[in-house]
Amino acid sequence: MKWEYIQPVTIRFGEGIVKEVKDVAASMGCKRGILVSDPFFLTNGLADKIVKDSDGTLVCVYGEVSPNPEVKEVDACAKLIRENDIEFVVALGGGSALDCAKASATMCFREGESVRTYHGTGVPMPQKHLPLIAVPTTAGTGSEVTCVAVLSDHELGKKGPIVSNGFYPSIAMIDPELTYTLPPRITASTGIDVLCHALEGFWSKGHQPVCDALALHACEIVFKYLRRAYKDPQDKEARAKMAEASVIAGLAFTLPKTTSSHACSFPLTNLYHIPHGEACGLTLDCFARINAEVENGRVHEFARKLGFADTYALADAIHELKVDLGLRLDLKDFNLTDEQVAELVKTSHHPNMLNNPVEITDEILNEMYQSMR
Secondary structure, eight states: OOOOOOOOOEEEEOTTGGGGHHHHHHHTTOOOEEEEEOTHHHHSSHHHHHHHHTTTSEEEEEOOOOSSOBHHHHHHHHHHHHHTTOOEEEEEESHHHHHHHHHHHHHTTOTTOOGGGGSSSOOOOOOOOOOEEEEEOSSSOOGGGOSEEEEEETTTTEEEEEEOGGGSOSEEEEOGGGGTTOOHHHHHHHHHHHHHHHHHHHHSTTOOHHHHHHHHHHHHHHHHHHHHHHHOTTOHHHHHHHHHHHHHHHHHHHTTOOOHHHHHHHHHHHHHOOOHHHHHHHHHHHHHHHTTTSGGGHHHHHHHHTTOSSHHHHHHHHHHHHHHTTOOOOOGGGOOOHHHHHHHHHHTOOGGGGGSSSOOOHHHHHHHHHHTO
16 A cells, blocks of 8 residues: 655634734745635634734635635635735635635746636646635634645536645644634534545545544544534533534545535535534444445544444434534425435536445436435
8 A cells, every 4th residue: 555645734723813923924924915715704803803813914805705615605715815925825714705715826937827727627726826824713613734626617507626735725824713613513414524625534545544543533523523513602611522523524635535424515515504513424424434444444444443333333323413413414404305305416427426435326326315315
């Protein structure tokens, strides 16, 4: 087995470190920055506070980021970066703001060109980019340490990732205090996404020892602390541990890449507007059962290290976790027709599906979706 581990992102973790953005920018020799923020933080005062604490270092703000960031938003943000002679980018928010910022920090050098050129086309993304400081406010996406940006193009009906080494943030600043105000619903959805990242990174065809160890650590934390963070948003220990799990799971899947649950999540979100993490979690226990017997039972061994009898018991535990978190367990409320199920089967064959250790056929997908009707 040959493998290589690369992680170019400097990770800074701790309560209150968001106040150090100005110092981090100065350490990189940067003086003019833009804050790319989830819109919510423009209304609750956090964005204003970060701009104020920057002492003039952050000179403008882009806050028109959708829950599923669109290509037109990347283009607009890149235009704002060019117009203000920006030297670095700070991304504040969940995966949406971080993914928009990643792509914008590259596209700002491509005047006259849209990110559509690289979205699902196979055209390699240019590598030139501005330095990016990623400040996540959810414990879920892991986007602060990955080279992936998931974008939507509603005009063309597409949602999917762009992968580029130029998307790695220069520095990830993980401040658990920023997650204290997350409502339970988002805590649950982003938390189950952490579990998906870790498990999919482990059973991916591209798995390797370092990422395997990271996946195990992240899964242990999720099963121990996610319920606590969901039930008591002010449980500081649980919040900090889930922030830790998120970044560790991000490291676990960046190189191996995600697989089947993420492949299915794209049409589930695009067609039925199911939140990303919840869409990923919907099929996770199903794929745990499907992948249970691969590579001489390595997934069973993983499950046993987590304290379960085997992968099937792990799948049961995933289902129970979703129940406790009030997450979606099926698609019954959509009253899907046979034609809609067939569309889900077809559109679930996203390239990420090719990373799954078991070949996922139309028959497997059809059986799974039929069971959820």
